[in-house]
Amino acid sequence: MRLLILFFVLLGVIYGDVYTAKTKNGTYCIVLEANITGTIYYNKMDVKKLVEYKFTVPHGADSSGDCKGPNENQILNINFKPEEKEDLIWNINLMFTKNPDVKDKSFKLVNYHLNTDFSNSSFFNSTQPKIAFKKTGEIFEWESNRDNTAYQCSTVSLDLETSSKIDFKNLRVIAEEELKNPYFKNDTIFSLCAADTMTSDVVPIVVGACLTGLVVAVLIAYLIGRHKAKRQGYASV
Template sequence: MQYTTVLLLALGLAGAGAVKWGLKDTDGKYCVIFSAETIDAQLNILTAENVTETISFKINATAGATDGNCHFDFNGHPANQINARFYPNGQTPASATDAQPWRLTLTFTTDNKDVAFKLADYQLETSPSALFNTTTRGILIHLLATSGLGEKLNSFSFHSALSSVRNKVFTKASSELDLHASGTNGYKCSTTGFSLSDDSRVDVKDARVIANARLESDSFPEGQTFEQCVLDSRTSDIVPIVVGACLAGLVAVVLVAYLVGRARAKRQGYASV
């Protein structure tokens, strides 16, 4: 029988912070810039005890610089592949032997003249890590105990989920990706996400991306034009429609009130005669 538990890594004790990654080519030019307000991930892990544990955490830039390849070959197409290394929730490893960061890999490619770049592939790779120090583990155990789960602590191993994700790769699980731009435009979206294998996912808030570029720094150029994602475009279309409908309704109300008032004035004039 399969049970489900939820383990929130560090329970958000570490600050989220904005995320900004840049991939530099051998000539010093930047081919990819990726920024976001927050990146949240949820991984579903099946442990040795046949228990599905949902591990939730934030991704940030705690593990140093990104790396990758500005001239990557993806299924015969030129691509930019950026590897962002991180520790979940920015936690410091418990020891030097546990200092292998996790990695989010994004592959941007172009396959026709109308698309400057698009997200073609992605994956999230975990590494062996008992990432949390004794203090954090104590806080977690205390919170579990006070939440009414104390009777299950004897059979619950804090490390069970972490040991289950050792050297595991969560791969792309969606064929349709709304992350692309044309010409020299960048991409932006208030909320987007990547579906991963095992019903896991990564959610990105306020994403901005430029790929297949030749930029002097890891900052977005001044006056850079961004294409909106489908969700934001629909929202942008709905707002003027709603405003226009409200204005039309207001005009109709004023017109009806005017006609009613005019009709009453005429009747009063006839009555006085």
């Protein structure tokens, strides 16, 4: 029973909230599905060191975007309240462009930042009313590598200034598209992140090993039972 439960847990997939950017014609150029959380470090009044704050993008957060942004880039904005009791709006900005390594429909994430608002907030008590946390370092993966391909990763982070970050769980995203509906078709081809590629290779091996072990255990139990039955038969004679 435990092996069966483990098997279904390994195969189970949980999807997240959906955020989109629409064209003027009503089609969707960007569709992103994920559970989003994050951690920021900022300066607080009367505190000499950076203070940590963890946030969660709540269900039903608003999203918008620009399918024809600067330099032909496409932009997705996710707007949310970091604290239910605070009348503040934060914004996650993701910028995509066509993947230069692929001729047809393709995309890659080229820039991102997190806009925070601490204005008149006794909860945050920040030394700055507003802070834009910009990206640091290079962006790895977050791209399609063939025509009609979306990107998928079970867990991935985007690094920000001051060691802050945005975390995406159960991420699926596609850009540079014209979709009639804000969801992924059954025939969508996904490019997996490196971590998921390793997992997809390991899971069949683990499941196969478990099934092999189960078969061996059943066979041994059968042989032992048969041997005992023979001994009992001899004893009765």
